[in-house]
Amino acid sequence: MEEEEYQKMIKRCVRCSVCKWIPQVQIKSQKYASGCPAIDIYNFHPYSGGGKIIIALAYEMGRIKPTEELRDIVYKCTACGNCAVACKYMNTLEPLEIIMKLREKLVNTGCGPMPQQQAYIEAVKKVNNPYNEPHEKRTDWIPDDVTLDPNAKILYFVGCTSSYRRKEMAIATARIMNEAGVSFNILQNDEFCCGSPILRIGDTTTFEEILNKNLDIIESRGIETVVFSCAGCYDTFKVDYPLSRKFDFEVKHTVELFDELIESEQLKLTDNVPIIVTYHDPCHLGRNAERYEDWDGDVVPLMPLVSINIPPKPKRTGSKGIYDAPRKILKKIPGLKLLEMERIQEYAYCCGAGAGVKSAFPEMALKTANMRIEEAEDSGADFLVSACPFCSTNLQDGINDKKSKLKYFDISEILLMALGLEPEKLKQATAEVL
Amino acid sequence: MLKEEILKEFQKIVGDENIDDGEVTTNTYAYNWCVEFVNYLANKDPIPFSSIPKAIILPSTTEEVQKIVQLCNKYDIQFKAQSTGLGPWNQPSTDNCVILDLRRMNKIVKIDVKNLYVVVEPYVSGAQIQVEVMKFGLNIHMPGAGPMASALASHTSMCGPGFTSPQTGHSARNVLGTEWVLPTGKILRLGSLGLKKESDWYSGDGPGPSLRGIMRGWVGTKSGLGVFTRVAMKLFPYPCNTKYIAKGHSPLYDFHLPDFIRAYLLDCRNFKHLEKSLLRIEEEEIAFICSHMSSFAVMAIFSYSLESLMDKIAIGSMKKPLVIVIAARTKREFDYKQKVMNLIMDELNLTNIIGSKYEPKSLFYAECLRANLGYHGFIATGGFQSAKGQCDTAALCLNTERKNIPLKQKYIEKGVIANDFGEGAWMTSYESGHYFHMEVPTLFDQTNAESVKGIAEYMEESNQMDLVKHLGTPFFIEGDELHDEWGPHLMNYHIWLRKIKETFDPNGISDPGFYISSKKGDV
Structure with missing residues (x-):
């Protein structure tokens, strides 16, 4: 968000509190009416999207100083974007972008980010991943039976979390592509952090360096399509990179690719997977994965105080997230039954891990995960499925903490079962149901 | 900020994590919609920030509210209660005030299907109540502020008209049993809730003490006379079947229309014709919504952006528009209502523009049923x-x-x-x-x-x-200055209002900024 727009927009919150809820016409129960983890946990208004717009204004007016109090409130937010969806149902404010800009300002003054977040920035600078793992171990996840093609035009960008923490996702993704006969390669030791965790906490300078490094490498290899199993990497490449630098290659999340492969029958779902699942929409694959559309129109004064955009300026409402592809995949799996939670798609409740919360405020991340797990339990499903390694980690932490009977799988693992490539895993899964 | 020893006493009541007197939090609560022109009218800098509260406190029970109010009396600190918090009425009027944010009091206490009422705490929104009572085929009145607003705040403390008022009335008329923490810290239970034996929530006016006029009058005391912690509200039959499904994506959700619902957009020739039409339609008791608004406002309620508002010129040139929605639970009821509407339109020479010149999106009906039309006022x-x-x-x-x-x-x-x-x-x-x-x-x-x-x-x-010009009393006559100006013209009501304030709040602890102060000695 440009500074001029920011300065105008922070004066416009009407303090209606819609940002605390999911869109009003989507409320189905008292229990699952809210949409913002931060306000649900901390209760004071400044934790809401609207509250942070007021903070931004108060900060610009010099009413509040860059203190630890300010920093803690601004960073206790998963940047899930529910506030933006709820607000933009009718309004034109951008609460999430204002939060991001506010974080950027706090970083620039030295007030932000949180110390734990600063530590992972340093780790990325040093070893190219926020987990501070040795760079040379980035490819350790690759099993012997996976085939890579050095000449492939499709690149699988594995991401830090799948490389180091959620290796099962990376393995499943590679095996499925092999099964479908998709020729792909990975960057091996030339793959670095996408910059998402750094961008979300407001260090835009470091982020710019990272995106340029990544784009230089990918473009130098003549890649036509980059595939991501990590929703965070996908969102960052798809939505955030083009704001700084355009590129020609196509970006796809694995759920999009797998859906296409099933449609074209390159993947044949042969095995019965008789389980009842519910699907969690990751924020970075759903509402936040909507690209900014170029707009080169005019702001035309219509009458005093009222101007309109000609042509209409596209509004990011979360409606163009990736919602259908994962559901189509799940519905095509023989024997599998999909039950929806109350809050889905652009008004899905966050898993609680994003935007540096998992590292700086693990208790907030866990509480949020627990709330989402409860909603998944209430859906009647036995399995919780998603498509993001960050969601995977946090939701599994929630399942363990809550001692839930739910089992978590990434959608790629479920797909492996349906392809008959993971008979042992399927056996475990179905045993739980029975 | 509060003195350390006072802060500790509040912390003892609600716990450390539920009170905040930090600069960021208190400044955030100093902001609200329309505060800038309230400040201007008070000869202050026209900024959207009011006086900064000393602290924000989050009680979770009536007992905690009571203890906080007692402590405020002890230390001569004013308090202001708020729930969903929309509007300048939630703001402290002095620097010596704490805000009670009632967000943690968020339970639906009871739904009495047989006696048609629901009992709620302050931070339950209209939409939250509606979706729960819809499970029993029932509905709740929601004010023009919208479904995200606290139902208790509207019913106990604010004006409370809404788009569905033809059927669901007015918040002031829908209040039943009420639990009220007075400015002194005593708890008063009104209506049937105040009975010594077999107390219950079913009535606001008796058996038991009825003080509805004092408690809220017509426009509410805006937390100028204590804190309402639980209230029972009337329920109404949901106007049509309760299958409420909005598919697709925001903002243009595709609403699956209930079987029996229909909108009419009528253009009256002049004010006389409009008055006759309003009275005639309402005389037949068939409308779920019966609103007159300007053609500009009609364009707004059918729009989801400023740009889309401007393409509704077909309905932008109406003279005196009237928006009617009828809804029914059976075909027979629906046929009857449509037949009556047709007869009235023939009688008054009115034509329904919907279906001929304009067709609203299905979402319009979803918003009618969820009382979300008022929010369109912010579009332009x-x-x-x-x-x-x-x-x-x-x-x-x-x-x-x-x-x-x-x-x-x-x-x-x-x-x-x-x-x-x-x-x-x-x-x-x-x-x-x-x-x-x-x-x-x-x-x-x-x-x-x-x-x-x-x-x-x-x-x-x-x-x-x-x-x-003797045009009646505006509903935003709030605060001492305006009451003093209007009182002498209206049977000196302000003297009585002051007497109430003095009796119920002898220490002047409940912030009178949007109500009236007792001005001890003047009464």
């Missing part, structure tokens, strides 16, 4: 406020609207409020036309100092006009 400039408002006969409401047009046009010509041709008004009947509500939504730009000044001056002049 991002800011609006109703410059006046009254509750009276249809004739007086329309006379006020008519006489207000040239005044509003004067400010439009100055360029300080947006141009709705001076005709911007919203009027609805209550309880099938027993009486009516009218207000004048006015579009301004809160970021433009001249516009802020303009709407403030327009509101002042509008109030003066009501006084001079």
